[in-house]
Amino acid sequence: MLEIRVSRRALAAPVSRCRRSRRGLAGSVALALIGSGCSIDSRRVEATEDGAEAVSGDLGEGAGVAAGRDVGAAPDTPPSRDGLSSTATCVPSGPEVCDGMRRDEDCDGSVDEGCDCTSGQSATCGATLGARGACASRRVTCTNGQWPTAECAATSAEQCDAQFADEDCDGESNEAPPCGTLTTIEATQTHACGITTSGRVLCWGSNARGELGNGTREASSSPVEVFGVTGAQSLALGTGVSCAVLADRSARCWGRMPQNPFGSDDPSIGPARVSVFPEVLELAVDAFRLCAVLPDQTVSCTVEAGAGASPTSTPIAGLTGVRAIAQGSGSESFSAIVADGSVHRWRGADTVSVAVPGLANAVELGDGFMSCARLATGQVGCWGAGFALPPGQLSALVPGVDDAVALGTGQGQACVVRVGGIVTCWGSDLSSAVALDLGRADVAEVRVLTNESLIVRVESGGIYSALGIYLAGEFSAFTLYQYFIP
Numbered sequence: 312m313l314e315i316r317v318s319r320r321a322l323a324a325p326v327s328r329c330r331r332s333r334r335g336l337a338g339s340v341a342l343a344l345i346g347s348g349c350s351i352d353s354r355r356v357e358a359t360e361d362g363a364e365a366v367s368g369d370l371g372e373g374a375g376v377a378a379g380r381d382v383g384a385a386p387d388t389p390p391s392r393d394g395l396s397s398t399a400t401c402v403p404s405g406p407e408v409c410d411g412m413r414r415d416e417d418c419d420g421s422v423d424e425g426c427d428c429t430s431g432q433s434a435t436c437g438a439t440l441g442a443r444g445a446c447a448s449r450r451v452t453c454t455n456g457q458w459p460t461a462e463c464a465a466t467s468a469e470q471c472d473a474q475f476a477d478e479d480c481d482g483e484s485n486e487a488p489p490c491g492t493l494t495t496i497e498a499t500q501t502h503a504c505g506i507t508t509s510g511r512v513l514c515w516g517s518n519a520r521g522e523l524g525n526g527t528r529e530a531s532s533s534p535v536e537v538f539g540v541t542g543a544q545s546l547a548l549g550t551g552v553s554c555a556v557l558a559d560r561s562a563r564c565w566g567r568m569p570q571n572p573f574g575s576d577d578p579s580i581g582p583a584r585v586s587v588f589p590e591v592l593e594l595a596v597d598a599f600r601l602c603a604v605l606p607d608q609t610v611s612c613t614v615e616a617g618a619g620a621s622p623t624s625t626p627i628a629g630l631t632g633v634r635a636i637a638q639g640s641g642s643e644s645f646s647a648i649v650a651d652g653s654v655h656r657w658r659g660a661d662t663v664s665v666a667v668p669g670l671a672n673a674v675e676l677g678d679g680f681m682s683c684a685r686l687a688t689g690q691v692g693c694w695g696a697g698f699a700l701p702p703g704q705l706s707a708l709v710p711g712v713d714d715a716v717a718l719g720t721g722q723g724q725a726c727v728v729r730v731g732g733i734v735t736c737w738g739s740d741l742s743s744a745v746a747l748d749l750g751r752a753d754v755a756e757v758r759v760l761t762n763e764s765l766i767v768r769v770e771s772g773g774i775y776s777a778l779g780i781y782l783a784g785e786f787s788a789f790t791l792y793q794y795f796i797p
Contacts, residue, residue, distance in 0.1 A: 403416060403417045403418040403419075404416050405417070407419075407421075407423060407424060407425060407426070407456075408430075409423055409425075409426035409428070409429055409430050409453075409455065409456025410429060410430060411423070411429035423456070425456060426456035426457075427453070427456060427457050427458055428453035428456060428457070428458055429453060429456070430453050430454060430455060430456055431452065431453060432452070432453040433450055433451070433452050433453075434450065434451065434453075434458075435447060435448055435449065435450055435451075436448070436449045436450075436451055436462070436463035439451065439458045439463075440458055440460060440463045442463045442480055443477065443480050443481065443482040444465075444476065444477025444478065444479070444480040444481065444482060444484070445465075445476045445477055445478050445480055446463050446464065446465060446480035447480070449462065449463060451463060464480070465478065465479045465480040465481075467479070469481075469484075469485070469486060469490065471485055471490035471491075471797070472485070472795070475793055475795070483771060483773065484773075484793055485773070485793070485795055485796060486771055486772075486773060490795075490796055490797075491507045491508070491509075491511075491513075491772075491796040491797055492507065492508055492771065492772020492773060492796060493505035493506060493507055493508075493513070493768055493772055493774055493796060494506050494507070494508055494772065495545070495546065495756065495768070496546075496756055496758055496766060496768050496774060497546040497547065497548045497678065497758060498548065498719075498721065498758035498759070498760055498766050499548045499549060499550055499679075499721075499760075500550070500680075500721065500722045500760060500761060501516055501517035501522075501550070501551075501760075502514060502515065502516030502517045502518070502522050502523065502548070502553070503515060503516055503548070503758065503760070503766050504537075504546050504548060504553050504555075505534070505546075505768070505774060505796075506543045506544075506545075506546060506555075507796070508772070509541075510541050510542040510543050510544075510558070511536055511537070511540065511541060511543070512524070512536070512537040512540045512543045512546070512553075512555050513534035513535060513536055513537065513796065513797070514531075514534065514535060514537055514553060515531050515532060515533055515534045515535060515794070516530065516531070516532075517530050517551075518530045518531065519551065520551035520552065520566045520567035520579060521565055521566050521567060521579040521580060521581070522548075522551050522552055522553050522565065522566035522567075523535055523537070523553075523565075524537035524538060524540070524553060524565035524566075524581060524582055525537065525538060525581075526538055526580055526581050533794060533795050534774075534794055534795070534796060534797065536797065537553075537555075537565065537582060538581050538582065539563075539581060539582050540555055540557070540563055540582050541557070542557045542558035542559070543555040543556070543557055543558075544556050544557060544558055545593055545594070547593075547594035547595050547596045547638075547678070548596065548678075549566075549568075549596040549597040549598050549638060550597065550598040551566050551567050551568075551598060552564060552565070552566030552567065552568050552596055552598065553565050553566055554585070554594050554596050554601070555582075556591055556592070556593060556594055560590040560591060560592065560606065561584060561585075561589070561590065561591075562584070562585040562588055562591050562594055562603070563582040563583065563584055563585065564582065564583060564585055564596070564601070565579075565581060565582045565583065566579065567579045568596075568598065568599070568601070585601065585603075586622065587601075587613055587622040587623065587624050588601075588603045588605070588611070588624065590605070590606050591603040591604060591605060591606075592604040592605065592606060592608070593635065593636050594636070595636045595637050595638050595645050595678065596638065597638050597644075597645075600612055600613055600645075600659075601613045602627070602636060602645050603624075603636075604633045604635075604636050604647075608631065608632050608633045608634075608650075609626060609627075609630055609631060609633065610626065610627045610630045610633055610636060610647055610664075611624040611625060611626045611627065612624060612625060612627060612645070614660075625662055626662070627657055627661070627662060627663070627664050628662055628663045628664065629655060629663055629664040629665070629666075630647055630649055630655060630664050631649060631650060632649055632650025632651075633647050633648065633649055633650075634647075634648045634649070634650070634674075635647065635648045635673075635675065635676050636648075636676070637676035637677065637678040638678050638679065639656055639658075639682040639695060644656065644657075644658045644659075644682070644695070645657055645658075646667070646676055646682055646684075647664070647676075648673045648674070648675075648676060648684070652671055652672040652673050652674075652687070653666050653667070653670065653671060653673070654666065654667040654670045654673050654676070654684050654692075654694075655667065656682070656694075656695075667684075667692075667694050667705065667706050668705050668706060669692065669704070669705065669706040669707070670684055670686065670692040670694075670706055671686070672686050672687040672688065673685065673686055673687075673692075674686065674687050675717070675718050676718070677718050677719060677720030677725060678720065679719070679720035679721040679722065679725075679759060680697060680720070680721060680722045680723070681693065681695070681697040681698070681720040681721065681722075681723070681724070681725045681739075682694050682695040682697065682720070683709075683718060683720050683725050684718075685715050685717070685718040685727065688713065689712070689713045689714045689715050689716070689730075690708050690709070690712060690713050690715070691708065691709045691712050691715050691718060691725075691727055692706050692707065692708050692709070693706065693707060693709065693725065693741060694706035694707075697723075697739060698739050698740075698741060699739050699740055699741075700741075707741055708741075709727075709737060709741050709744055710741060710742050710744065711744055712727060712729070712735060712744060714729045714730040715727035715728070715729055715735075716728050716729065716730060717755065717756050717757060719756070719757040719758045719759050719765075720759060721758065721759025721760060721761070722759065722760075722761055723738060723739070723761070724736055724737070724738055724759045724761075725737055725738075725759065726747075726757045726759055726765065727757070728754050728755065728756065728757050729746075731752055732749075732751060732752040732753050732754040732755075733746050733747075733752075733754075734746070734747045734749055734754055734757055734765075734767070735747065736759075736765075747777075749767065749777060749791060750791065751767075751769060751791070753769045753770040753771070754767050754768070754769055754770075755768050755769060755770045756768040764776060764777065764778050765777040767791075772796075773793060773794075773796070774793070774794040774796060775791040775792060775793050775794065776791070776792045776794065777790070777791050777792075778790055778792065
């Protein structure tokens with residue numbers, strides 16, 4: 312039997328397929344492998360009666376592994392018309408091997424197809440499969456060209472603790488269930504509170520006056536539960552004092568106020584019922600005064616009572632059909648949205664409110680030291696001593712903001728959440744509004760603590776502190792720190 316043998320060569324690129332070569336019955340012939348990426352140039356093959364072997368020539372780079380394999384003629388193959396007969400077809404050595412050697416073992420013209428990795432390679436689940444949380448740091452080894460996805464999957468449910476380990480590897484830590492989340496938040500310069508989905512109230516920050524409501528005077532950097540408050544619907548915070556309106560329309564406050572609207576209870580050691588307002592729809596409070604939206608949608612505010620006297624209140628004229636109320640700029644300053652969407656304000660012991668000119672169709676008020684209102688158009692208008700307004704104007708719109716969906720104001724800063732979760736903030740100069748990169752697109756609510764820090768609530772109910780907002784006169788990058796919600 313006449314045999315043709317081709318020496319194996321190191322190959323760097325693939326051959327698409329192996330085709331039959333053609334040989335003469337004697338002498339020398341050219342052996343050709345035909346296919347994409349495959350070429351043999353000027354190869355001479357010595358033919359003898361008992362076999363022939365390639366002795367010279369250059370196998371073009373990229374002929375595939377089968378190109379270097381021995382091929383033999385089928386027995387009793389008759390010669391063709393031109394005196395040549397066909398040899399057997401080249402046969403692949405086996406399936407593709409994911410060894411990183413760039414050898415086309417299955418001779419299909421592609422190298423390492425179907426290989427996600429090189430067998431034996433080691434890496435983390437985060438780098439290879441995009442795993443998150445506790446799963447990201449696990450190391451896995453590539454087997455048969457595939458990463459072991461099962462080894463990168465979560466092995467336990469989320470644990471509700473202060474470790475923030477993201478045990479279920481979904482990219483969120485301490486999410487609900489099993490952990491708690493907040494449906495709304497409020498904040499002052501020194502402390503903050505939020506309402507959980509079950510109606511509990513959690514507070515954190517300064518506690519010098521008992522404003523955290525947990526029966527101590529110890530500050531807490533993590534949320535603590537307010538004793539005895541359930542079914543909370545809304546919150547109102549002032550310097551050193553916190554209040555909640557409950558589902559039964561009663562109000563509870565904790566902390567310390569110079570004027571005591573609570574009767575005989577001491578709010579500094581825990582929540583006390585606001586006896587001066589048996590039923591309320593909403594509250595606003597500062598360090599000196601408490602104002603309430605009553606069931607008939609009018610507003611009444613507390614009046615200083617002498618020692619031992621029962622607390623009293625007085626109505627604020629000009630306010631009907633009130634939709635919202637908030638603490639305004641400066642101490643003892645309040646504002647409200649009335650039935651027609653206009654904004655009214657009053658100060659101190661005033662018993663009459665005045666309209667803020669230039670604002671219409673307001674839907675939300677900023678509750679803090681800088682007075683602003685979000686309008687139905689998505690624009691934001693601001694007024695008061697906290698802003699450098701144009702001469703002759705008592706209010707002005709924030710330039711470039713027309714898609715606001717939530718508003719938060721505080722000491723020296725006002726912010727909005729815009730469509731897409733973008734947070735934009737400004738100071739006393741309304742034209743200084745700058746979009747901040749929080750690294751998240753799911754911000755639902757923002758509250759200002761100081762020029763350097765925010766509190767944000769995301770759509771899933773998680774709460775984060777954002778530090779480094781405004782430094783050295785310029786907005787800067789900052790970091791989010793997640794709060795543990797028990």
